[in-house]
Amino acid sequence: xxxxxDKYIIAYEKKDRLVKMSGTLRxxxxxxxxxxxxxxxxxxxxxxxxPLTLDMxxxxxxxxxxxxxxxLFIIKMRQLDKDITIKGSETIPWQVKxxxxxxxxxxxxxxxxx
Amino acid sequence: xxxRVIIGDKIEFEKDMESVFxxxxxxxxxxxxxxRASSLSDFIAEYFGSYFGNESxxxxxxxxxxxxxxxAVKFTKNNSQPIVVIVKKRDNDLICRITxxxxxHRKTAFIEICKELFSEDLDQLFLDKIIxxxxxxxxxxxxxxxxxxxxxxxxxxxxxxxxxxxxxxxxTFKLNLQ
Numbered sequence: 001x002x003x004x005x006d007k008y009i010i011a012y013e014k015k016d017r018l019v020k021m022s023g024t025l026r027x028x029x030x031x032x033x034x035x036x037x038x039x040x041x042x043x044x045x046x047x048x049x050x051p052l053t054l055d056m057x058x059x060x061x062x063x064x065x066x067x068x069x070x071x072l073f074i075i076k077m078r079q080l081d082k083d084i085t086i087k088g089s090e091t092i093p094w095q096v097k098x099x100x101x102x103x104x105x106x107x108x109x110x111x112x113x114x
Numbered sequence: 115x116x117x118r119v120i121i122g123d124k125i126e127f128e129k130d131m132e133s134v135f136x137x138x139x140x141x142x143x144x145x146x147x148x149x150r151a152s153s154l155s156d157f158i159a160e161y162f163g164s165y166f167g168n169e170s171x172x173x174x175x176x177x178x179x180x181x182x183x184x185x186a187v188k189f190t191k192n193n194s195q196p197i198v199v200i201v202k203k204r205d206n207d208l209i210c211r212i213t214x215x216x217x218x219h220r221k222t223a224f225i226e227i228c229k230e231l232f233s234e235d236l237d238q239l240f241l242d243k244i245i246x247x248x249x250x251x252x253x254x255x256x257x258x259x260x261x262x263x264x265x266x267x268x269x270x271x272x273x274x275x276x277x278x279x280x281x282x283x284x285x286t287f288k289l290n291l292q
Contacts, residue, residue: 007149026180028148030247060173061152064181064257071244093170094177097264101240 001042003035008059010036017047022058025066033069040073044082051083056099057114060092067098071105078106085110121228122270125286127211131202135161138196141187141214151187155180158201165203166291175208178265178289181257182212186285189224191215206292212285221273221281227258228271236263265289 003010008023019040027033044052056062062070077084086102088095090113103109135158144151159176179201186197197214216224230239236259243255261267272284 007152024152026149026152026184032148061177061180063184064260065184067260068244068247068256072248075244075248091169093173098260101260101264104237104241105244 001039003039010039012039012043014043014046016053017043017050018053018055019043020055020058022060024061025059026061026063027065029065030069030072033066037069037073040070041076044073044077044080044084047082051085051110053085053087055087056095057087057089057092059095062094062098067101071102074102074105074109078108081108083108083110085112088113090114117273117275119225119273120270121225122232123268123288125209125268125270125288127202127209127286129204131204131209133162133165133203135201136198138198140194140196141190142193144183144187145193151183152176152180154183154199158199162201162203162208166206168291171291174265174291175289178261178267178287179210181261182210182285182287185257186212186214189214189216189220189283191217191220191281206290208289208291210287210289213282214285216273216281216283218281221283224283225271225273227255231258231262231269261287 001012008021008025011020074084086099086109088099088111090096099111103111139154155176158179159172163172163175183199190197192215195215197212200211202209240256240259240263243259247255258269262269268288270286272286274282274284276282
């Protein structure tokens with residue numbers, strides 16, 4: 001399952017329990033992120049026992065509306081007691097500076113930088 | 115409500131600079147195609163990034179400027195009145211001022227948002243806004259919090275009336291790129 005636009009791709013690989021996010025995600029508001037939120041929720045619902053991995057290593061930009069929408073997804077995972085792993089890139093400044101916010105929302109979020 | 119309200123950090127904007135850049139655009143163009151905000155931010159980052167000689171500068175500049183441009187567009191009163199962006203480079207700092215009109219009825223709310231940035235614990239404010247935002251389908255309300263909390267951007271908000279008695283705000287911010 002994939003959401004593909006000019007500036008970004010969100011690809012869900014069910015067998016790998018993986019959602020890969022790449023490109024530039026700067027949509028206008030949270031409502032615009034709804035389709036991505038729904039894809040993430042579907043991926044989480046289909047993942048049991050092991051963590052769902054969000055691979056953001058190639059996500060060059062994410063604006064505050066995107067961080068807000070992902071935060072709401074993380075809160076939903078906390079309510080469902082789901083495990084989430086986020087893979088980030090230590091060469092992308094916004095990730096180094098802001099990914100830890102997701103951990104503050106839900107202590108079971110694991111963040112791995114490479 | 116006073117016509118002139120100033121909130122935030124003291125930033126020397128008029129002082130001598132090594133480089134200066136000015137552009138203006140109408141918000142309508144951004145509402146028509148939201149990726150134009152990103153294009154503007156990337157262009158400014160490309161223009162100034164090479165001054166700072168490290169790979170992360172472009173991403174940092176673009177990320178921060180994009181948040182302020184999106185904010186200006188969302189708070190503007192008149193979608194056909196230009197928003198003006200002035201960017202200056204001084205030493206290891208990028209200093210930027212964005213000027214836009216603001217509707218009278220939103221001025222009070224915006225002032226309260228600005229005051230919170232300088233009086234509240236920002237980690238807690240971030241968490242509160244996320245929870246609060248779960249009932250709001252559009253505005254995230256965390257852009258200014260993130261640039262201050264995660265990027266340590268110095269910010270100043272100057273609300274004033276222009277010669278046509280229209281409410282405006284100068285948002286001036288300084289990003290250190292050392």
